[in-house]
């Protein structure tokens with residue numbers, strides 16, 4: 001298997017220099033070879049996307065919308081085969097790829113497909129004149145993805161971009177080259193013009209060349225804060241627009257009046273879904289002193305019941321971390337937590353056998369970890385780990401927990417559990433985070449904007465709000481009388 005480029009409607013056959021082997025995180029066996037885009041392929045992709053943009057922008061919103069909704073239907077009809085590719089590439093449980101990844105990509109295409117015909121400007125009645133605005137597309141947009149939700153990230157970027165009349169070049173993470181190609185195929189099968197959605201494989205070097213390319217009008221990145229800063233700095237030299245969806249170290253606050261069972265369910269979702277490799281995870285779980293024992297008792301029991309194992313088994317609840325290097329990084333954080341004096345309540349060990357007794361030593365498996373007795377300054381409580389490591393912090397008062405929750409440079413997400421409706425809103429309104437939940441966690445419906453405050457990003461994805469990040473407003477003044485001139 002070779003992962004090459006998807007340019008102008010077809011997959012390239014070129015086997016380029018500098019290729020690398022893509023490994024299955026569940027056993028570290030090769031899935032195929034990734035061939036990074038060459039300089040000529042980058043130029044060909046930009047030319048092809050510019051051409052597609054010129055025809056696509058002249059289509060009506062309804063025509064564009066039909067292609068997007070057909071693409072969604074195609075993804076749903078290929079759900080099983082795409083989900084298995086995603087699971088092999090990322091290491092996440094098949095149950096998740098089926099229920100969330102591919103479906104959420106289709107949701108975005110349906111949502112923006114339905115909206116395309118309604119994208120419009122405004123009308124202004126002026127004295128002896130009128131004015132109007134047009135929401136015009138930007139041109140060829142660049143999408144750059146992280147490795148944890150490859151097809152979802154690609155669709156969350158492509159759907160609004162294309163609905164607004166832009167074309168897109170997408171660069172997946174070097175670790176997950178597979179499913180962006182499936183999205184490209186689905187667009188073609190749905191009747192998109194060749195070049196409307198091109199895929200270029202590559203690492204940060206290819207990403208950086210694309211960002212600098214004068215043919216790229218806008219960059220949308222999902223990735224880490226350091227990469228976001230580099231891209232933002234580079235984009236400034238050409239005043240390119242950017243949307244940045246970056247990392248987080250989000251708080252989940254559980255007050256003593258909360259429903260403990262639901263709060264534990266949310267803490268598990270907020271830390272162990274996709275092996276904990278989720279940007280918005282609530283990895284700092286603040287629990288009010290009085291309910292700490294009851295909360296921990298249930299949390300430990302349910303964490304130890306999580307079925308870690310072969311991601312392709314439909315019963316598996318936690319799969320393998322993306323790479324050996326990432327697993328080692330997460331293990332280093334666990335050692336750092338122990339050395340700093342936090343107590344490892346459970347987990348944090350390399351798994352040798354899975355929940356059905358199968359030998360999984362060859363894969364990047366880790367048992368879900370809970371640290372108690374944590375302090376805010378510990379590295380495990382300040383840095384994004386991006387693995388299945390949950391830190392418990394105790395608090396006494398509302399004022400105290402708000403201050404501590406906000407004491408971070410990140411601001412992606414936050415959650416509050418309480419049965420006091422006034423407290424729920426009061427606390428959420430004071431938390432410095434772009435995506436918040438009251439009495440749930442990590443639910444991201446397409447209707448709600450998604451994005452971060454502070455260093456967690458710029459701009460928003462999903463919802464009506466995304467439209468403004470893929471259009472530019474043209475103001476038009478129309479005179480109905482004579483020109484009033486002093487000359």
Ligand code: NDP
Pocket residue numbers: 144145146147148149171172173174175202203204205206207208209211221222223224225226227228230231244245246247248278279280384386412457
């Ligand atoms: P990285 O920042 O390492 O990489 C993100 C993407 O950027 C990859 O495709 C990468 O290429 C590319 N890239 C790296 N350097 C450059 C550069 N100089 N110019 C252009 N592109 C570049 O993040 P990870 O892939 O490791 O993903 C994990 C991070 O993503 C976490 O911090 C996580 O929080 C964040 N994330 C944020 C989400 C959000 O919506 N807020 C959602 C999901 C993840 P390559 O990897 O191929 O080298």
